Amino acid sequence: MRPSAKLSGKLPATIFRASALVRAQPIAVGSLVDLLADDGSGAFALALRMAADKQRPTSESPARTVVVVDPTGDFYPPAAHKAGVDLERLLVVRARSANAAWLLGCLDEALRSRAVAAVVARVRRRDGLDGPASHRLRVAAEAGGGLGIFVRPLDDRSAVSAAAVRLVVRGSASGPALEPLRVRGGVALESFRAGRGM
Amino acid sequence: MRTLAIVLPHLPIEVVLRASPDLARGGRPVALVEARGGSLHVVAASRAALELGVQVGSTHANALAVAPDLVVRDRLPEEERAALRALARWASLALSPRSAVDDARRAVLVDVKGIDHVHGSEALLLERALGDLRAFGYEVRGAIADTPLGALALAEFHRAGPSVIAEPGRTLEALLPLPPRALALDETALKRLAAVGVETIEQLVALPRRTLPARLGEAVLERLDRALGVRPDVLVAEPLPETVHERLLLEGGTDSIEALALALEDLARRTLAVLAACSRAASGVELSFLHEDGAPTRFEVRLASPITQARALLGVLRERLDRLDLGRPVVAVDLRVLDAALVVEKQGDLFSPRDAGEAEDLACLIGRLEGRLGARHVCRAELVAEHRPERAVNWQPADNALAPDPAALAPGRRPTRLLESPRPLEPEQVARLRRVLGPERIETGFWDGAEVRRDYWIVADEAFRESWIFEDLDSGRWFLHGVFD
Secondary structure, eight states, X not given: OOOEEEEOSSOOXXXXXXXXXTSOTTSOSSXXXXXXXXXXXXXXXXXXXXXXHHHSOOSSSOOOEEEEEETTSOBOHHHHHHXXXXXXXXXXXXXXXXXXXXXXXXXXXXHHOTTEEEEEEEOXXXXXOOHHHHHHHHHHHHHHTOEEEEEEOGXXXXXXXXXXXXXEEEOOTTSOEEEEEEESSOEEEEOOOSOOOO | OOEEEEEOTTHHHHHHHHHOHHHHXXXXXXXXXXXXXXXXXXXXXXXXXXXXXXXXXXXXXXXXHHOTTOEEEEOOHHHXXXXXXXXXXXXXXXXXXXXXEETTTTEEEEEOTTTHHHHSSHHHHHHHHHHHHHHTTOOOEEEEESSHHHHHHHHHHOOSOSEEEOOTTOHHHHHTTSOGGGGTOOHHHHXXXXXXXXXXXXXXXHSOGGGHHHHHOHHHHHHHHHHHTSSOOOOOOOOOOSSXXXXXXXXXXXXXXXXXXXXXXXXXXXXXXXHHHTTEEEEEEEEEEEOSSSOOEEEEEEEEEEEOOHHHHHHHHHHHXXXXXXXXXXXXXXXXXXXXXXXXXXXXXXXXXHHHHHHHHHHHHHHHHHHXXXXXXXXXXXXXXXXXXXXXXXXXXXXXXXXXXXXXXXSSOOOXXXXXXXXXXXXXXXXXXXXXEEEEEEEEOTTTTOOEEEEEEEEEOTTOOEEEEEXXXXXXXXXXXXXOO
């Protein structure tokens, strides 16, 4: 086992490997995670790996479903498979050009389901995931007991969010790197071997 | 032969109250009337009406004098017939396939010979049957005896309690204290028996047997012999409805979504209760909103997994209801089960109730999302053995189970987003990108007229943001095809 760094309320000014978040078990169930990133930074693949991790059966929970909400219709499932998501337990809610209400409704519905381990979505600026909407989704996640993982634009760094964990994801020569903005409840970030693997 | 008879003495009023739950919820006194001899007579009354002093058999006018707030309704004979058949259907699934109905006596008859051991004993079988029907909202009496007529007589007229069992070979003994009316004799015979002071079956069987046809008619001896098993008394099964079907009538019609949602709640609860009693769960239902005129508004809901929870089914139906443009008031709502699956409780961890609960929750989620968005927006992704990236995914309906093809997955990294159609890149744009991994040659499709010859590269910009681009080997042009978000 490689050494791990434990994050708590006071954040170390450290940039972590993205893969460190994959074993994100300590992230409270029934909560939200914001990954703030530019296009192409690998944040969505990271979200899929986190979802795959949540999906696996444990002694307390059977294998559950991952829901990808895709308001632009360009999500490519082979990447989910590469990230370890069981495609037999993957549900994709997709539209070509959906509006903000569509996205919010789908996220809310999926997060409320007890059958869902994680809901992954790319949330664009115009989707208007503001404070009240984020709070509503957190309540939904608490009701369902799953994890909502939202990949949001970097510009949303200052947006009001009910997410328990907010991380900036940036591309780097050795793969995505994480900069914690907020971590509630403590998240163990382990250093894994380098390599994207997806 | 052993027969279970279940009698529903208050079926007419129960059918009306089930069809109009507002009346039942409000606890209002309700009476059913029928025209007899030129005036209306009360033929059934709700508990609230009886408590106010309304009497079955009294005239409509008298009943109103006793209870001025009395709500008066007509009987719903077709609904009564349908309810009995639905209960016989339940009995055929939950108890024994040999089930029948007796409309005149408002009863369901079940041949239970040889099945008591399945339930532990006849007493447990009887207890379970009556318990289920009470859970459905019916007041019931029941009996088990050697003959259908004997069981019916005991169920309807036995005074010691709502249920009784005549031990095998002792049906006559059990019937002796009952009135002759228990044998469903005609009124003329009953009057003649009363005139000679015969008040029990015991007194009837004490009369000289050979004189009975002449004094009381052929039917009396025939009934008596059937009840006692001297003559064959068989269950005549008739075709039963294949599906569970529940209907609610809406007083005067309504287009209020809230009123309709309440109706759906009742229907979902009742329907699943009937299915649950048969160890079944709904996997497909049809909901119909009936209007005063014109065709009903109907829709079907197919579920990815069978649902047993009324709340879950209600969630799915409610989602559809919220998006329905009914246009006209609704006078009745019908819920019909199109498909039901057997719920098998298995031992061990592999198919634990927890897994079944997960499957049911997921089916509800799919149902609600499909209701909200339309079925084509809720999918499963099946990977197919196809090298062309744009053809590597076969989108399937969400309620289809996938059969993964191990050969389907391409070996290289794949982007999280694939553009609907590749976007051309200028050579100078390509020149600014750093090549991270590649080339991965994809050269295929010559047999179907959509041949591609491409070299794919994973490239990164100055901020290490990665994309998936390819060079078309025929034209030498470059295209952006995906993004590693």
